[in-house]
Amino acid sequence: MNTKEYLEKVKSKEVSVVKTVEKILQEAKNSPNHFTAISKSYALEQAEKIEKDPMGKLAGLPVSVKDGICVRGIESAAGSEILKEYRPPFSATVINKLEKEGAIIIGKTSQDEFGFGGFSVNTKKIPRNPHDITRSCGGSSGGAAGFTAFTTQPHLALGESTGGSIANPASFCGVAGLTPTYGLVSRYGLIDYANSLDKIGTIGKKVSEAFLGLYHIAGYDEKDSTSLPQKILPEKKIKKIAVIKESLEVDKEIKDVILSKIKNYDIISLPLIKKYSIPAYYLIALSEASTNLAKYCGLRYGQTLPLKGNFNEFFTEVRSKFFSKEAKRRIILGTFARMSGFRDAYYLKALKVRTLILNEYKKAFKKYDVLISPTMPIIAPKFDEIKKLSPLENYMMDILTVGPNLAGLPHLSINAGFKEKMPVGIMLIANHLEEEKLRTLGEEIERS
Amino acid sequence: MKIDKALIERVARNARLELGESEIKEFLPQLKEILGYFSEIEKAPTANLPPTFHPIEIKNITREDVTEKGLTQQEALQNTKHKQDGYFKGPKTI
Numbered sequence: 203m204n205t206k207e208y209l210e211k212v213k214s215k216e217v218s219v220v221k222t223v224e225k226i227l228q229e230a231k232n233s234p235n236h237f238t239a240i241s242k243s244y245a246l247e248q249a250e251k252i253e254k255d256p257m258g259k260l261a262g263l264p265v266s267v268k269d270g271i272c273v274r275g276i277e278s279a280a281g282s283e284i285l286k287e288y289r290p291p292f293s294a295t296v297i298n299k300l301e302k303e304g305a306i307i308i309g310k311t312s313q314d315e316f317g318f319g320g321f322s323v324n325t326k327k328i329p330r331n332p333h334d335i336t337r338s339c340g341g342s343s344g345g346a347a348g349f350t351a352f353t354t355q356p357h358l359a360l361g362e363s364t365g366g367s368i369a370n371p372a373s374f375c376g377v378a379g380l381t382p383t384y385g386l387v388s389r390y391g392l393i394d395y396a397n398s399l400d401k402i403g404t405i406g407k408k409v410s411e412a413f414l415g416l417y418h419i420a421g422y423d424e425k426d427s428t429s430l431p432q433k434i435l436p437e438k439k440i441k442k443i444a445v446i447k448e449s450l451e452v453d454k455e456i457k458d459v460i461l462s463k464i465k466n467y468d469i470i471s472l473p474l475i476k477k478y479s480i481p482a483y484y485l486i487a488l489s490e491a492s493t494n495l496a497k498y499c500g501l502r503y504g505q506t507l508p509l510k511g512n513f514n515e516f517f518t519e520v521r522s523k524f525f526s527k528e529a530k531r532r533i534i535l536g537t538f539a540r541m542s543g544f545r546d547a548y549y550l551k552a553l554k555v556r557t558l559i560l561n562e563y564k565k566a567f568k569k570y571d572v573l574i575s576p577t578m579p580i581i582a583p584k585f586d587e588i589k590k591l592s593p594l595e596n597y598m599m600d601i602l603t604v605g606p607n608l609a610g611l612p613h614l615s616i617n618a619g620f621k622e623k624m625p626v627g628i629m630l631i632a633n634h635l636e637e638e639k640l641r642t643l644g645e646e647i648e649r650s
Numbered sequence: 651m652k653i654d655k656a657l658i659e660r661v662a663r664n665a666r667l668e669l670g671e672s673e674i675k676e677f678l679p680q681l682k683e684i685l686g687y688f689s690e691i692e693k694a695p696t697a698n699l700p701p702t703f704h705p706i707e708i709k710n711i712t713r714e715d716v717t718e719k720g721l722t723q724q725e726a727l728q729n730t731k732h733k734q735d736g737y738f739k740g741p742k743t744i
Contacts, residue, residue, distance in 0.1 A: 291725035384705045398704050428708050474694070481688040492665060499666070501740055503729035509741050514666065516741035522668045530667055531677060534658065535684065537665040544651075548688065553701030555694045560702060593680050594687060610705025634706050 205263065205411050208356040212252070212262035219262035223249035223306055226264045226355040230309055234330035236339075236349035238269050239277045240309035248306045258304030260418060265300055266359045268346050269310040270317060271402065272391040273297050280393040281313040281325040281342070284524035285504045294391020295426070296360060296402050296419040303418055305358070311345030315526050316491070317364050317395040318342070320599050321588050322371070324528040328585075331375060333624055337582040340371030343405065347371030347379060350405045358415045359405040364395045365483050366603025368403045369615035373577035373627025376617040378644070379405045380412040383634045384610030385430035387416070388423035396490035397428065399483075399607055409616060409644040416637065437638040440571045444468040448476035449575030449602050459619035459626045460576045463647050467574065474562045475605045478555045483604035484597055485539050485552035492536025495529065531593060560609045567633040572643050575602050577615040577627035606631045614640040616648060653682045 203211070211217035223245050230237050245264070252262050267273055270280035272290035274297075279285040297307065314324040322329050322344025329345040331337040332352040339348035343361030348371065350359045361368040363381040372379025381403040389400055404415030416434075423429045447469050450457050500506035500520030507520055525533070539548035566573060579602060591599075606613040611631050618628035628647065632639045655674055658681065662669050669677065723736055732739040 288729055291721055291728060385708065424711055424713050427711050428704060429711060430706065431709070478691055478694050481691045482694075484684075485688055485691070496666075501730065501732060502726075502738060506731055509732060509739065511741060513741045513743050518666045518668050521666055525667070527673070527676075530669065530673070531680065533665045533667060534661050534677065534681065538657075538661045538681075538685075541661065541664065547692065550701055551691050551694070551696065553703060554696035554699045555691050556702040556705070557699045558694060558696055560705060561699075592683065594684050597684070608705065 203356065204408070205356045205358070205406070205414065209260065209263060212256045215256070219253040219256070220246065220249045222262065222355055223264055223308070226308055226353060226357060229353050229355065230266070230349065233349050233352050234332065234335050235327050236311055236329045236345040236352060237266070237309045238279065238281070238312050238327055238345070241273070241276050241307055244276070245306050245308045252304050252306065256304065258302065260300060261304030263305045264308045264355060264357050265305045266308055266311050266346060266349055266357065267297065268343050268361050269313050270362055270393040271296065271360055272393065273307055273310065276307070276310060278310060278393065280316050282315040282529070283326070283505060283526065284498045285393070288503050290391070292391065295388035295423045297391065299419050299421070311343070311349060311359065313344060314342035315529055316393065316495070317362065317367055318528045318532055320366065320370050320596060321583065323585070323588055324526060331582050333376065333582070336584050337624065338374065338585060338588060340374035340578070340582060342367040344371050346405050347375040347377055350377045350407060351375040358411060360402060360415070361405050362392060362400060362402050363607060364399045364487055365607045366600050368405060369577045369603050369613055369627065369629055370600070372405055372615040373629070374582035374625065376625030377405055377407055378409045378412045379403065379615045380416055380640070381607070381613050382416055382420065382637060383430070383612045385428050386420050386434065386635070388421070388426040388429050390423055390425040394494040396487040397494070398490060399487055409614065409641060409648055412614070413641050432635055434637045435635045437642065440639055440643055442468065442570045443572045443574060443643065444470040444566065444570040446573055446575045447471040448473065452576055452579040453621070455621045456576050456579070456581070456626050459621060460574070460628050463618045463628055463650060464574060468570070470566055470570065470573070472562050472566060475559050476601070479559055479605045479608055480597060480601060482552040482555040482559065483600070483608045484535070485548050486556065486608070488532050488536030489539045489549045490536070492533045492540065495533055556608055559605065563605070563609050563611060571632065571639050573631040575629050575631070577602060577629040581621050581624040581626060602629065610634065612637045612640060614644050616644050618647070653678070653685060
C-alpha cells in the first residue's frame with residue numbers, strides 16, 4: 203500500500219492508524235541506529251485520537267524528524283553531546299504544520315553533530331545503511347534516509363540540508379530526497395548550522411511522497427526572518443535538460459547508471475562551480491556555524507558544569523568539554539575566516555564567489571529547465587573506509603552537492619540504479635521555486 | 651600566511667575553546683591542508699562582483715508591534731540547572 207492509498211484508507215477507516223503506528227514504532231526500535239529518540243507514548247496517543255477522528259490531509263501519516271528540528275518535549279540535540287537532554291519548550295513551524303494536518307511524529311533520527319559531516323559518523327549513535335550495515339547511510343540526515351529505506355510502513359522523513367545533507371543520504375540509501383529552494387520552508391525551530399544555507403526538506407521512498415511532504419511544510423512564516431513570501435511556481439513543460447559535464451568525472455559505472463536513466467540531453471560545462479564551490483561553501487558555512495555555535499556555553503540549555511571562574515573561563519571549559527573534535531575543527535576554521543586580517547581574503551571573497559557561482563547557474567537555466575548530475579561521486583562507503591579519510595577528503599565528498607546548496611537551488615536525488623548492489627543516486631537541479639520541474643522529471647525517471 | 655601553533659591558539663581563544671596539546675598537534679597539519687586548498691578561491695575572477703549573503707532575494711520581515719504570547723518563565727528556565735529566583739544564574743562577569 204503506498205502512502206496515498208494509506209491516507210485514503212485512514213479517511214474511510216479501512217485501515218487502523220494505531221496498528222500502523224505500532225508497527226512503525228517497532229521498526230524504529232529495531233532499525234540499525236536510525237533513531238536518537240522514539241516518542242512512543244505520544245505517537246500512540248495521537249494515533250488513537252486520529253483513528254477515531256481522521257481530520258487533516260495527512261491524518262495518520264507517521265513522520266520521523268531529523269534530530270536538529272525541534273519537537274516540543276522530545277529530546278532535540280542535533281546529534282550533539284552539548285545539547286544532550288535538551289527538550290525544547292516549543293515545536294518548529296514544520297512540525298506544527300504537519301501535526302495540524304494529522305501527521306504523527308514518531309521520533310528523532312540520527313545525524314552528524316549539528317550537520318557536520320557527510321556520513322553520520324560524527325555522532326554517538328551512528329546509523330547503518332539498510333542495504334549493507336557495514337556501510338554508512340550518508341549524512342548528515344543519515345537516520346532519516348536510512349529509516350525511509352528500512353521501513354515497510356507509510357512514512358515521511360523530515361531532513362535538513364546545508365551543503366547536501368538530504369541528497370547525499372538519499373543517494374546512499376536509494377530513496378527520494380528533496381531539498382527545496384532556500385527560504386521556501388520555514389527554518390523556525392531548526393537548530394542552525396549556517397543560516398544562509400540551511401533548508402528543511404523531505405525524504406520519501408518515492409518522489410510523490412517527498413513532494414506530498416513539501417506541499418504541507420512550505421509557506422511564508424513571519425517567525426523566520428529569511429522566509430520567502432513567494433510560492434512554488436506552477437508546473438511547466440520541460441523542454442530541455444542538460445547533464446553537467448564536470449560531474450561525470452566519476453567512477454564509470456556511476457556515470458553509466460546516470461546516463462542510462464535520461465534521454466535527449468545536452469552536456470553543459472560549469473567549470474567555475476566545480477573549481478570554487480567547495481572552498482566557497484565551507485568558508486561561508488563554517489563562518490556562519492562558528493557564530494551560531496557561540497550560544498552553546500552551558501548557561502541557558504544543553505550540557506553544563508558547576509559555575510566556576512569568570513564567564514570566559516566557564517564558557518571555555520563547557521565548550522571544550524562537550525563539543526566533538528569535528529565541531530571544534532569547524533569552529534576554528536570559521537572563526538579564522540572571519541577574523542580581522544583574514545576576513546576579506548576568505549569570508550568576503552567566498553561571498554563574492556557565491557555570486558559567481560549563482561551567475562553560472564542562472565546562465566545555464568536560461569537555456570535548460572533541469573540540470574543533471576550524479577548525486578555523489580561514490581556509493582555508500584564502508585565505515586572502515588571512512589576512518590581513513592582526512593578532514594579535507596571528507597569535505598571533498600560534497601563536490602557535487604555544495605553547488606546547488608550554495609545557490610539555494612531546489613534539487614532532488616532519486617535512485618537511478620545500483621553498483622555493487624548499493625544504490626546510485628541521480629540529482630536533478632532546477633532554478634529557484636521551480637520544484638515542479640523536479641517532480642515531473644523525477645517521476646518520469648522513476649517510471650523508466 | 652603562516653599557520654602555526656600560536657595562530658591556532660589565538661583563534662581558539664577567540665572562539666572560547668581550549669585545545670589540548672594532542673588536539674593542536676592533530677589539527678595543525680589538517681588546517682594547513684584545508685586552508686591551503688581553500689586559498690584557491692583567491693584566483694576566482696570576482697572583480698566588480700558584489701557579495702551574496704543570501705542565495706535568493708530576502709526582504710525584511712516585520713510584524714505588528716503588539717504583545718504576543720511567548721515562553722513562560724518556567725518554560726524558558728526548564729532546560730538549565732543554573733537558575734535562582736526565576737532568573738538564569740551565570741558565572742562572574744566582573
